[in-house]
Amino acid sequence: MTAPTVLRFGVFFQGVNFSTVWTEPESGSQIDFESFRRLAQTAERGLFSAFFLGEGLRLREHLGRLHQLDVAGRPDAQTQLAALAAVTSRIGLVATQNTTYNDPLDLAHRFASLDLLSGGRAAWNVVTTDNAWTGENFRRGGYLDHADRYRHAEAVVVAAKELWAAWAADIADSPDADAWSAGAPSPTVEVDTGHYRARGRSRLPQSPQGRPVLFQAGDSAEGRDFAARQADVIFSAHSAFDDAQSFAADIRQRTLKAGRPADDVKIFPGQEFILADTDAEAEEKARWVRRKQVTPQTAIAFIENIWGTDLSGYDPDGPLPDIDPVQDVTGETRGAGFRAAQAKTTADAWRERAEAEGLSIRELVIRLNSGRGFVGSPSSVAATLQRYADAGVVDGFNITPWLVPSGMDDIVDRLVPELQERGIYPTSYEGNTLRENLGLRPLDSAALARRTA
Ligand SMILES: Cc1cc2nc3c(=O)[nH]c(=O)nc-3n(C[C@H](O)[C@H](O)[C@H](O)COP(=O)(O)O)c2cc1C
Incomplete structure (x- = not known):
């Protein structure tokens, strides 16, 4: 070896x-x-x-x-x-x-x-x-x-x-x-x-x-x-x-x-x-850290990256938007991490997961960042x-x-x-x-x- x-x-x-x-x-x-x-x-x-x-x-x-x-x-x-x-x-x-x-x-x-x-x-x-x-x-x-x-x-x-x-x-x-x-x-x-x-x-x-x-x-x-x-x-x-x-x-x-x-x-x-x-204390701490990291505004900004449109009217503690991502907004108004071709697929996958696990926008973003x-x-x-x-x-x-x-x-x-x-x-x-x-x-x-x- x-x-x-x-x-x-x-x-x-x-x-x-x-x-x-x-x-x-x-x-x-x-x-x-x-x-x-x-x-x-x-x-x-x-x-x-x-x-x-x-x-x-x-x-x-x-x-x-x-x-x-x-x-x-x-x-x-x-x-x-x-x-x-x-x-x-x-x-x-x-x-x-x-x-x-x-x-x-x-x-x-x-x-x-x-x-x-x-x-x-x-x-x-x-x-x-x-x-x-x-x-x-x-x-x-x-x-x-x-x-x-x-x-x-x-x-x-x-x-x-x-x-x-x-x-x-x-x-x-x-x-x-x-x-x-x-x-x-x-x-x-x-x-x-x-x-x-x-x-x-x-x-x-x-x-x-x-x-x-x-x-x-x-x-x-x-x-x-x-x-x-x-x-x-x-x-x-x-x-x-x-x-x-x-x-x-x-x-x-x-x-x-x-x-x-x-x-x-x-x-x-x-x-x-x-x-x-x-290990148990570390898990508890990690849950606390994730909530601190993903503030309500961060949660909205995170999903806006994919939707490509202003979602500030949505409640971070409510369900994901039922509108589809905007496909024709150019990269100039979007942040890093955005991939146009994947926007709809990603949005669908997130909505499906949020619904299956009963997650709000913020909870979903916390889960997505917990891995x-x-x-x-x-x-x-x-x-x-x-x-x-x-x-x-x-x-x-x-x-x-x-x-x-x-x-x-x-x-x-x-x-x-x-x-x-x-x-x-x-x-x-x-x-x-x-x-x-x-x-x-x-x-x-x-x-x-x-x-x-
Ligand atoms: C781990 C990692 C860290 C990066 N850090 C920065 C950064 O600090 N500033 C920046 O402008 N781009 C950063 N980038 C983005 C790259 O500049 C590059 O534009 C982006 O990854 C797209 O190129 P790619 O398709 O080859 O990945 C980073 C990318 C990776 C993968």
Whole structure:
């Protein structure tokens, strides 16, 4: 039998999102630096590999009404991480940034800066972003379709890798003015994605980890193939055991096909952990957490995602709407998660379930969100994680705390020691860089500048 995988943790500070409960006396602020600092330092005490931030470039809205939780704000991820680099020393700093709206060479330079200033702890979670209405913040009118977004994304990432590799340290360190004036320390990098053209030079040497680590989040076949060719880590939504198993098999096969060792791309699903002294207490706590997460307005916004129309007149404690989803509302007024083709099927399935189980709108949304998460005593959750480690179906979990900033305390103080005792969690940081602390292979110069046909 092969040795179990050593699991690693990241913490995903979700900011605006209904999965964090912001209304308890213990809840912190979504925007105060103290929340980020406390969470990151607790995670670092627990030897977490990464502190992870998502990206939302626009307040989510339906038909002109803003989502309740979004108005509390979300500071830019790279800015937050630059501040956190100063008060942490080992934990990796991962910023989600989309390839669709950023200028490629500028974005690559900002990541190189964070990587250098943090001593080799930066990572970029590459997304193409499915929030069609995000586009309004940037360019009115044009919005890339799905396949184009991935073609563009790959050209952006390849250009970033070239830029990060384009610094000849031996010449940069030399006092030879001729070599400098010929531009030799930093050869020109060209980017032409079909939608965007630029030419530039690196303005920075490489960090101790060579270049920022690349995460990828995007689940379509195009997204998975893109990750298999370009990413170091996939942030997935496939955390349930059977789902994680088939996802891992799929990604490993795609990675092999891309000409890389099957385990070259690490897999980190997002996951919620709810712990208490006993399993029964944890179940009770989970029920309480779900009710806090799904407020009446959240319940309505959740079903509006599928119906695509204003449902604010419906009672969250009443039955589901008997009208059918609006099929012709464009993505611009709809939030992430909406799939036009599935709207009617999903609405029918939800109505059927609500009727069969006697559920109100809010109760149904609570049920729909109850499947995710590990719930139990620290030793039961450790036993669950042992199964994942033995089967090698994930490399770790990106934990989404339901409470900020104290939501990592019990995981670090009670779960991590159980996992260490089982030999499935690190007992110290393996190195100083994120690449080392994720167990990634060192970069060779070919990988540093990997170009893929
Ligand atoms: C686990 C996960 C996390 C994501 N996080 C973000 C995010 O923080 N910001 C964002 O704009 N998009 C995010 N996305 C959406 C992706 O950008 C992408 O647009 C979307 O998944 C559609 O691509 P796909 O069809 O390949 O999945 C995320 C997707 C996944 C699967």
